[in-house]
Amino acid sequence: MALKSKPAVGLDRLEEAIARDLELLCYPPKSWVREALAIDGRPVSDVIIVGAGMAGLTLSFALRRQGINRHRLLDRSTAGREGPWATYARMLTLRSPNHLTGPAMGVPNLTFRAWYEALYGSTAWSSLGRIPRLMWMEYLIWYRRVLSLPVENDVTLEEIKPAAHGLDCVLIHKDGHREIAATRKLVLATGREGQARPRVPEALKPFVGEAVWHASDDISFERLKGKDVAVVGVAASALDNAATAIEAGARQVTLLVRADAIPRVNKPKGASFPGFVEGFPKLPPTLRFKFLDYMASKRIPPPRDSALRLFSHENVDLWLGAPIQSAEKDGERLNLATSKGKITVDAVIIGTGFAIDLTAAPELESHVSQIMTYNDVLSDHEIDETNEWLAFPVLSPSFQFQQKDKGNAPYLRHIYCFSYSAAMSHGNVTGDIPAISDGADRLSRGLAGDLFVEDAEFHWQATCSYNDAELVGDEIPEATDWDPPVGN
Numbered sequence: 001m002a003l004k005s006k007p008a009v010g011l012d013r014l015e016e017a018i019a020r021d022l023e024l025l026c027y028p029p030k031s032w033v034r035e036a037l038a039i040d041g042r043p044v045s046d047v048i049i050v051g052a053g054m055a056g057l058t059l060s061f062a063l064r065r066q067g068i069n070r071h072r073l074l075d076r077s078t079a080g081r082e083g084p085w086a087t088y089a090r091m092l093t094l095r096s097p098n099h100l101t102g103p104a105m106g107v108p109n110l111t112f113r114a115w116y117e118a119l120y121g122s123t124a125w126s127s128l129g130r131i132p133r134l135m136w137m138e139y140l141i142w143y144r145r146v147l148s149l150p151v152e153n154d155v156t157l158e159e160i161k162p163a164a165h166g167l168d169c170v171l172i173h174k175d176g177h178r179e180i181a182a183t184r185k186l187v188l189a190t191g192r193e194g195q196a197r198p199r200v201p202e203a204l205k206p207f208v209g210e211a212v213w214h215a216s217d218d219i220s221f222e223r224l225k226g227k228d229v230a231v232v233g234v235a236a237s238a239l240d241n242a243a244t245a246i247e248a249g250a251r252q253v254t255l256l257v258r259a260d261a262i263p264r265v266n267k268p269k270g271a272s273f274p275g276f277v278e279g280f281p282k283l284p285p286t287l288r289f290k291f292l293d294y295m296a297s298k299r300i301p302p303p304r305d306s307a308l309r310l311f312s313h314e315n316v317d318l319w320l321g322a323p324i325q326s327a328e329k330d331g332e333r334l335n336l337a338t339s340k341g342k343i344t345v346d347a348v349i350i351g352t353g354f355a356i357d358l359t360a361a362p363e364l365e366s367h368v369s370q371i372m373t374y375n376d377v378l379s380d381h382e383i384d385e386t387n388e389w390l391a392f393p394v395l396s397p398s399f400q401f402q403q404k405d406k407g408n409a410p411y412l413r414h415i416y417c418f419s420y421s422a423a424m425s426h427g428n429v430t431g432d433i434p435a436i437s438d439g440a441d442r443l444s445r446g447l448a449g450d451l452f453v454e455d456a457e458f459h460w461q462a463t464c465s466y467n468d469a470e471l472v473g474d475e476i477p478e479a480t481d482w483d484p485p486v487g488n
């Protein structure tokens with residue numbers, strides 16, 4: 001049945017509808033977590049979430065739905081600059097189709113579509129196509145505002161220390177102020193690069209920072225006007241950076257691609273269905289490894305729109321089967337030798353993504369040696385020791401880091417990992433749009449359970465002293481014996 005087209009009603013109307021939705025869902029439920037004070041009298045948060053990108057925002061909403069209300073949500077970026085969307089992302093539109101419900105947590109009026117239709121109407125929606133990148137950021141800013149999420153910007157988590165109440169987090173505020181924040185639980189929702197390092201070809205390492213940048217760097221593209229640029233890789237970020245360089249006036253862009261062929265099939269997209277989301281964490285580690293390693297070996301193709309954008313230009317060249325073997329300075333330029341031949345360029349942009357490396361997260365520095373990774377679990381399975389999946393941390397069903405040596409770092413159970421590095425344990429529920437609500441829901445339930453179990457004695461006492469009588473004592477005239485006695 002064709003739906004009647006709906007005019008734009010404006011955000012005020014949508015926000016009224018959301019307020020009603022949330023009221024019908026009895027949101028927010030009342031807090032139930034034991035209020036705690038540190039030994040020195042500081043208040044202790046139930047949870048601190050570090051990272052207010054899409055994952056942190058969705059989790060904050062999910063925690064409120066669980067009645068875990070005394071949580072903080074911190075981000076080192078200034079407001080509106082969280083995540084990649086308005087910083088180093090250089091695609092024109094998202095890869096994801098626009099109908100995905102993303103962070104909506106099952107509330108229809110919180111979807112991107114509801115937001116878009118409220119602003120532009122349903123006719124505009126039917127012809128929208130992919131979501132413009134900065135419009136997605138606008139939507140996330142609205143999501144945070146309409147739900148009054150407790151984001152604190154310009155705050156960096158620098159260090160984590162075990163404490164009697166759970167953890168102390170050393171936070172550095174923009175004005176230099178240092179705060180020691182007490183919390184029961186800490187969630188690291190620090191994004192794709194939060195516990196990772198940019199992959200940089202060996203030969204280019206000595207030159208990074210001069211005229212060689214990673215795609216996640218703040219690149220001044222205007223400097224590339226009239227220049228020859230090499231871009232390493234053929235995935236999304238390589239093509240988007242190559243196109244941005246050309247659009248900024250680069251003379252020639254050459255894509256240097258290690259592989260002999262361009263991938264066409266996005267395998268993880270085929271694994272985006274409820275069975276995979278729910279079942280993946282239940283598989284044995286060897287089978288999880290098999291799935292992810294296979295998908296990675298097939299590589300993720302660049303989005304069609306990015307390929308069309310780049311190859312609509314004439315001054316772009318594609319070298320397949322051309323890994324960089326060596327690089328040397330030639331005055332201001334760089335001579336690159338590849339297995340397909342030599343090339344001299346003014347600048348190089350590396351678009352080869354990130355590799356998980358827990359040592360890259362400064363806040364984990366003093367804990368990394370205690371954190372169990374898949375290297376500890378799968379070392380007997382004849383997997384090449386350089387395989388990147390081995391660096392992923394082993395997480396509990398509720399996303400907690402695990403101790404490498406049992407008993408040495410029991411406080412690790414208070415640190416929850418809600419970023420891409422959770423993928424080997426939990427699948428793709430901690431970053432990308434399709435299953436972010438599933439991930440936030442799983443983690444919020446996990447936290448609710450863990451907080452309850454840790455306080456089992458407190459909740460036992462509370463159960464014993466619970467005394468909210470439902471019968472007042474006048475319902476059965478002949479009854480005189482009541483438990484507890486009427487009047488108590």
Ligand SMILES: Cc1cc2nc3c(=O)[nH]c(=O)nc-3n(C[C@H](O)[C@H](O)[C@H](O)COP(=O)(O)OP(=O)(O)OC[C@H]3O[C@@H](n4cnc5c(N)ncnc54)[C@H](O)[C@@H]3O)c2cc1C
Nearest residue numbers: 051053054055076082083094095096156157190191432433
């Ligand atoms: C260029 C690009 C395009 C993408 N396009 C898509 C797409 O089309 N579809 C899709 O499904 N996925 C896409 N993704 C993947 C994924 O959706 C995004 O990476 C998304 O931003 C993940 O959200 P997040 O909240 O996990 O991380 P982020 O959005 O990166 O947020 C993490 C936040 O943590 C903060 N932070 C980190 N460390 C600290 C610290 N120590 N103290 C305080 N704050 C800290 C950062 O400032 C950041 O704001 C894309 C990713 C990239 C990089």
